[in-house]
Amino acid sequence: MLKTLLKEKHTLGMVLFIGSEAVFFLMLVLAYVYLRAFEPASFTAASALKPLQTGIFSLFLFASSGTVWLAHRSLSQKRHTALCLWLAATIGLGAIFLIGQGLEWRDLLRQNIDVSQHLFGTTFFTLTGFHGLHVIIGLLLLLITLVLALLGDFKSGHSTAMETISLYWHFVDVVWVVIFCVMYLWTLL
Amino acid sequence: MSEIPLVPENHVPLPNVSSSNGLLAWVASVDHKQIGIMYLLTTLLFFLVGGIEALLMRIQLAQPRFSFLSPEAYNQIFSMHGTTMIFLVVMPMLIGFSTYIVPLHIGARDMAFPRLNAFSFWVLLFGGLLLYFSFLAPGGAPAVGWFAYAPLNERPFSSNLGVDYWALGLLCTGTGSIAAGINIIVTVLTLRAPGMTMRRLPVFTWMSFINAFLIIFAIPILNAALAALLIDRQLGGVFFKPSESGSALLWQHLFWGFGHPEVYIMVLPAFGAISEVISVFSRKPVFGYAFLVGSGFGIALLSFAVWAHHMFAVGLGDPLNLVFGGASMLIALPTGIKVFNWIGTAWGGSIRFSTAMLFALTFIIEFTIGGISGVAFAVFPIDWQLTDSYFVVAHMHYVLFGGTMFAVFAAIFYWFPKMSGRRLSERLGKWHFWLTVIGFNTTFFIQHILGIIGMPRRVYTYPDLPGWGWMNLVSSIGAGILGLGVLVFCWNVVYSFKRGQPAGDNPWDAWTLEWATTSPPPPHNFAQVPPVRGRRPLWDLHHPDNTDAQNPKVSED
Ligand SMILES: [Cu+2]
Numbered sequence: 001m002l003k004t005l006l007k008e009k010h011t012l013g014m015v016l017f018i019g020s021e022a023v024f025f026l027m028l029v030l031a032y033v034y035l036r037a038f039e040p041a042s043f044t045a046a047s048a049l050k051p052l053q054t055g056i057f058s059l060f061l062f063a064s065s066g067t068v069w070l071a072h073r074s075l076s077q078k079r080h081t082a083l084c085l086w087l088a089a090t091i092g093l094g095a096i097f098l099i100g101q102g103l104e105w106r107d108l109l110r111q112n113i114d115v116s117q118h119l120f121g122t123t124f125f126t127l128t129g130f131h132g133l134h135v136i137i138g139l140l141l142l143l144i145t146l147v148l149a150l151l152g153d154f155k156s157g158h159s160t161a162m163e164t165i166s167l168y169w170h171f172v173d174v175v176w177v178v179i180f181c182v183m184y185l186w187t188l189l
Numbered sequence: 190m191s192e193i194p195l196v197p198e199n200h201v202p203l204p205n206v207s208s209s210n211g212l213l214a215w216v217a218s219v220d221h222k223q224i225g226i227m228y229l230l231t232t233l234l235f236f237l238v239g240g241i242e243a244l245l246m247r248i249q250l251a252q253p254r255f256s257f258l259s260p261e262a263y264n265q266i267f268s269m270h271g272t273t274m275i276f277l278v279v280m281p282m283l284i285g286f287s288t289y290i291v292p293l294h295i296g297a298r299d300m301a302f303p304r305l306n307a308f309s310f311w312v313l314l315f316g317g318l319l320l321y322f323s324f325l326a327p328g329g330a331p332a333v334g335w336f337a338y339a340p341l342n343e344r345p346f347s348s349n350l351g352v353d354y355w356a357l358g359l360l361c362t363g364t365g366s367i368a369a370g371i372n373i374i375v376t377v378l379t380l381r382a383p384g385m386t387m388r389r390l391p392v393f394t395w396m397s398f399i400n401a402f403l404i405i406f407a408i409p410i411l412n413a414a415l416a417a418l419l420i421d422r423q424l425g426g427v428f429f430k431p432s433e434s435g436s437a438l439l440w441q442h443l444f445w446g447f448g449h450p451e452v453y454i455m456v457l458p459a460f461g462a463i464s465e466v467i468s469v470f471s472r473k474p475v476f477g478y479a480f481l482v483g484s485g486f487g488i489a490l491l492s493f494a495v496w497a498h499h500m501f502a503v504g505l506g507d508p509l510n511l512v513f514g515g516a517s518m519l520i521a522l523p524t525g526i527k528v529f530n531w532i533g534t535a536w537g538g539s540i541r542f543s544t545a546m547l548f549a550l551t552f553i554i555e556f557t558i559g560g561i562s563g564v565a566f567a568v569f570p571i572d573w574q575l576t577d578s579y580f581v582v583a584h585m586h587y588v589l590f591g592g593t594m595f596a597v598f599a600a601i602f603y604w605f606p607k608m609s610g611r612r613l614s615e616r617l618g619k620w621h622f623w624l625t626v627i628g629f630n631t632t633f634f635i636q637h638i639l640g641i642i643g644m645p646r647r648v649y650t651y652p653d654l655p656g657w658g659w660m661n662l663v664s665s666i667g668a669g670i671l672g673l674g675v676l677v678f679c680w681n682v683v684y685s686f687k688r689g690q691p692a693g694d695n696p697w698d699a700w701t702l703e704w705a706t707t708s709p710p711p712p713h714n715f716a717q718v719p720p721v722r723g724r725r726p727l728w729d730l731h732h733p734d735n736t737d738a739q740n741p742k743v744s745e746d
Contacts, residue, residue, distance in 0.1 A: 009301045009379045016371045020405040027413035027446075031428065031439055039434045116425030119434055126420055126428075 010160040011167065018171045021134075025175050028130065029182055032123040036186070042119035048111055049124075050104065051184040057100025058180055061135075064093035065173040068142075068166045078157045080149070087146040090169070094139050101132050127179055134172045141165045219303035220712060221292050224310050226608060228285025229601075231314055232278050233682075238321075239273035240675055242266045247632075247668040250661050253653035263649035264332035265351070269320075271335030272355065275455065276362050277317045279593050283458040284309075284369045284404075286600055287397035289608065291373055293703035293710065294394040296382025296718040301375040309369040316361025323354035331355040334647060336448070337418075339429035339440035344422050353422055356415045363408045363415075370404035373397055382702070384721030391701045391724070392468075392481055396461030399485045400454055403492065407450035414443035438503065445496035453492045455589060457485060459596035460527055463549050466599045467531050469699045470546035471538025474725060474737065477530045484523035484530075491520045501569040502576045510569045517567035524560055528553060543697075544618030548599035551626055555591025559584055562637065577647070580640025586633045598625070598678070605682075606696045610708045611689030617681040624674030631667025635660050700725035 005012055036043050071086035108114070108124075115125040145165055148154065154162060215223055245266055249258040258266065288306060292299055300306045323330045328349020333342050342352050377390070377398045390398070418440070420426035427433040429440045460481075468475045475481060497505060497513040531553055540546065562584040566572045575581065598621075606612045639660050644651060651657055695704040705727055706715050719730050723737035 006378050009375045012378060013302065013305075013371050013375050016374055016405055017367075020367050020371070020409050023406050024409035024413050027410050027443060028417070031413070031417065031443065034439055034442075035428075035436060038436065042434045115420065116427070119427055122420065122426035122428055122435075126417065126426065130416070 008160070010164050014164040014167050018167065021171065022175075025127075025130070025178070028123075028127050029178060032127060033182060035119050035123060039119055045113050045118055045120040046124075046183075046187045048108060048113060049184055049187055050107075051188055054100060054104055054180070054184055057097050058176060060093045060100070061097040061173055061176055064090045064097070065170050067093060068169045072162055072166045075154055075159060075162050076157055078155065080155060083154065084146065084149050087142060087149060091139055091142050091146065094135060094142070094169075098132065098135055098139070101128060101135075104128075124183065127183065131172070131175055131179055134175070138165070138169050138172050141168070219299075219307045221288050221300045221303065221306055222608070222710060222712075222714075224306050225285050225289025228281055228288055228310055228313075231310075231317070232282040232285060233679075235273050235277040235317060236282075237675070237679070239270050239278055240672060242270040242273065244668055244672055246270065247665040249649060250651075251665040252662065253658050254650050256650075258649065260649045261329070261332065265324075265330040267647065268331050268334050268337075268355075272320065272331070272359075273317075274589070275335055275451070276359055277313075277320070279455045279589060279597075280366065280451070281313050281362070282597055283397075283400070283455065283593070284366065284373075286393075286462065286597075286604070287373055287400070287458055288369065290604065290703060291376060291394050291397050292380065293607075293706070293714060294391045294701055295377060295380060295385050296702050296715060296721065297376065297380035298714050300372050301379055302372050305368050305372055309365040309372065312365040312368070313362050316358045316363075316365065319361060320354055320358030323351045323358075326350045326354065336444055337440075338444075339418075339435075339437040340431060342418060342422075342440070343430055345432075353419065356419050356422075360412060360415050363412050366404050367408050370401035370408075373401040374405070377401075382718045382721055384726075385702075389721060389724045391461075392464035392475055392478065393458065393461035395482045396457045396464075396485055399489050400457040403450050403454050403457065403489050406493070407447050407454060410443055411447035411451075414440060414447070417443075438500075441500050441503065442496070445499040446493075448499060449496045450489075450492045452588070453488055456593050457488070459552075459593040459600075460485065462600035462603070463531060463552055463596050464534070465699075465701065466545050466549040466603050467534050469603075469697050470541045470543060470549070471535045472541075473534055473538040475530070476533035476536070477526075478724065480526050481530045484526040487523035488520060491516065491523070495520060498567060498569075498572070501566075501572040514567045514569050518564060521560065521564045521567075528557055528560075543602065544613070544615055544622055545599045545602035545697075547619075547622050548595050548602065551622075552592060552595040552599065555587055555595060555629070559587025559589075559592055563588065575640055577645055578640035579636040579644045579646055582646050583633045583636035583640060586629075586636075590629060590633070595625075598622075601682075603697065604703075605685070606692030607703055607708045607710070609686050609689070610692055611685055612692050612696060613681050613685045613689060617677055617684070621674050621677040621681060624670055624677060628667050628669070628671030628674050632664050632671055633667070635663050635667075639664070695727070700728045702726055705730075 005015065067086050067090040071083055071090060074080075074082035074086055105125075105128075108121075113121050113124075115121055115129075142165060145154075145161060148161075153159075215227065218224060218227075245258060246263065249255055249263055251257075288300065288310075321330075326349065329351060331337070331347070331351035331354065333347055333352055333355070337352060337355065340346055377394060381387075381390075417426070417428040421428050421430065421435075427435040429435050429437055431437050464475055464481060495513055495517045497509060498517040501510055501514070531549075535550070562580070566575070566581075566584070602613055602618060639657065640646075642656060644657060644661075651661070692708045694707055696708075697704070702715075702718065702721070703710070705719050719726050723729050725737055729736040729738070
């Protein structure tokens, strides 16, 4: 596993990029935890979050990690139609998650909670915003892959693009697990 | 029986160095040698700009209550000087050397991702221009220091766009650095020539490799802080606004969480270059290779655990201060090991005092002075006394100029013949060297004393207290001498590029692979990579009866 990783430059590059991105998100999460630990009074608005609703939308994102894995497997089994279908499913699931995020943002904004309102607003919109940005980038990459696949690419059974994009997509998923825990589940405590 | 490593052919042919397209061939280049040279030229240009800023400050400080610069102008210039030297000179200059040298050191044709390599450079240049564009914006350049402490960096205290340009510029250069870091790591791991095992990597390439890890894990910390700062400034966020229960201290934690590893990002490849130069000009293999490399790892790991030594005066409390003070002292160990490695390498060697070697040996002395004054800060009562004084300015310049810049000069004298095909003039080199040594120590040594007697840093002028006037004048005169040295150096580069003595493939009789090819190397680097059976492939090639493998004294440890 490690041996092959050390030979395949694209996968290796993506792993390193993810490592760097992970530090970026870790810092934003730590900043949130630090501020919340020292200034709990500025986080009362966190009660406006809906952990159940967002939890359900999160399931779509988690499921998309599974479908992208299936897409990758279909690729190595040279099942071209399955590849296209699983890619489309991944994009659909990711998009549903993003819609959920949009609904939640709209709810908060309607309650006058925005990025300039208290530490909660600032940290919430920063963290979910940067994560959402990564989801959008991931969706664009998946969309390009899907279009290429529909045009007949990826029939060789191996594609570094597919491999690196699915790695990235899993990463976006894991980041959401962390954000969901510190942002939503902490509120339930 | 070709020994050329299997680099996949690019679909688009790489632009040719000798292409007649002139400038376009450089702008469109994805060749690591051209990109490396563009890195070096760009950073040299910014070095001159940052140097002029330094001279302007030294003129203002030459006498008490001088009014050469307004307070506002001074604040902008000292902020830009620090930001320029750190983000647009030292760091990208070392990355530029890595970009040029690492593929040659490992016998590769190019970096792993040539296009990404070009992106790294251009986004650096763009970030630099963005930063300097702030001078044209209303209100001028940022005036918050290179560290941009909160809440001074927030809208209510810095209402013009300077800080926004600063943050955006650094986000650009940081992104370029991360891309370069990923590229260097993947290059070293995947493109080594047959026989070039990790245990045979030249020390410079090892240090570049370790440095790349520091870059990809430290820069995102700064990026997160900059993103949060921009959200505060542009969207009305409250991350670092104490008036709205944000935390100014959080900025310091994030900034120095990046800032201390950054110190080593600015010195590790310099350590590597020094190791090459001292070894070659002492005619001896590097002494204690495993220790040199291992201590590099030690420094890299420790550097992420000592950031709060920049915050002793903040009032974190004694338990935390003790932990961070102790951890900071630990860093002296691996650094000290390196110093002994270099002394051990030169010891008993037949030393050739070329300009490169003079700079390298002087590096050891100046860097050790900076290291000792640095360890003093780890004893936090000393830090409480000296923090924010000129002692700190002296310390950091001994590390960054006496250390890294001396190493950079050594590296330029060492590798210029490879890059240009001509040697730099040794005669001008000696002038450059002595002017630099005298100018540098005159400028900065006396600042230790100024700091001890209480002169604060970051002030645009000072009262006429006993001793302050003449000591500052001495420091300013030193800066002038230093500036002269830089002029001689620039003249040397221009002159030698046109009229220098032709270098040949291997002017220093060195042993690493870059000297096996022509000077400058062809676009594909090597017609044939020599066999690599030890750490000094060219020594083995020229001494088949006495290879390193046969010699128990230099066998791989
Ligand atoms: Cu430090």
